[in-house]
Amino acid sequence: MQEVHDFMKSCGQYFLATVDGDQPKVRPFGTVAIYDGKLYIQTGKKKDVFKQMARNPKIEICAYDGKGKWVRIQAVAVNDDRREAKQFMLDSYPELKKMYSADDNNSQVLFLKDVKARFHTFTGESRTVEF
Structure with missing residues (x-):
């Protein structure tokens, strides 16, 4: 998990894909943190991406x-409504405090479960990490 986190963080931005009906939707994200032994991301409940994850929590991330080098991550996004988890993410990304509290x-905040992360390179090397 730490390796996946560190790679995503080093990329700065990653792309998160959801499904809306039968249409894939992809957008850039930038938040990632390890909290309480889990890998977390953050979004707003009012955004379409959150509504899509609520209907179908299976996501894919590419950084x-x-x-x-890149990583493709398949996971299930699980809501965490604890105030402490939200505050941890906001403290990790202070710029978010302009938009969220x-x-x-x-x-x-959502943690990722059933994670399958596949690291790839243009030279054809690949390996998988699961947690």
């Missing part, structure tokens, strides 16, 4: 380092 009924 590319710009140097020929732990008590605003909009900020939402």
Whole structure:
């Protein structure tokens, strides 16, 4: 998990895919943290991405380092409504405090479970990490 976190964090941005009916939807994300032994992301409850994950929590993430390495992550996104988890993410990304607070009924953190992360390179090397 730490390796996946560190790679995603080093990329700065990653792309998160959800399903909306029969249509895939992809958008950039930038939040990732380890909290309480789990890998977390953050979004807003008012956003379509959150509504899509609520209907179908299976997601895929792709992060590319710009140097020929990337990770593709399959996971299930699980809501964590604990104030402490939300505050941890906001403290990890202080710039989010301009848009969210732990008590605003909009900020939402989700941990990833059933994670299968596949690291790849342009040279064809690949390996899988699961947690």
